[in-house]
Amino acid sequence: MFLRLISRPLMAKVKETTGIVGLDVVPNAREVLIDLYSKTLKEIQAVPEDEGYRKAVESFTRHRLKVCQEEEDWEMIEKRLGCGQVEELVEEARDELTLIGKMIEWDPWGVPDDYECEVIENDAPIPKHIPQHRPGPLPEEFYKTLEAISKKDDPKVTSGEPQIKE
Secondary structure, three states: OHHHHHHHHHHOOOOOOOOOOOOOOOOOHHHHHHHHHHHHHHHHHHOOOOOHHHHHHHHHHHHHHHHHHHOOOHHHHHHHHOOOOHHHHHHHHHHHHHHHHHHHHHOOOOOOOOOOOOOOOOOOOOOOOOOOOOOOOOOHHHHHHHHHHHHHHOOOOOOOOOOOOO
């Protein structure tokens, strides 16, 4: 039993290369990821609780942190997360930390409720090589179906007494 505990780190597979130019192997990737994910969860607290950005970052960061804490082996971390190599995850986590700082600085959620933005309409012709992405008219059958469905859903009251659904 004792030998297993001592030899386990020695028997761990060593990654020689990531196979990605410019992306070096991080020998202690698990520890680095745990540290970065913990910092991310601490930093994101400065973002308002009800913001979608904070909810998304907290959600995927907690999941990734949990996997890194549960798994000792870098191969298992990569397999369970399915988001690339641990070195790529380290890069992503560092980028996310940088972005959190910038988002706090930019304060995109600090727009007042009464703020009105100016809409600029430009009637300049669109060059022919640029797709316009304007959907064509819907077929007449669509409108007939829509009308039939909306008529079907209208409540029919036959007496003056309120109807109670059970």
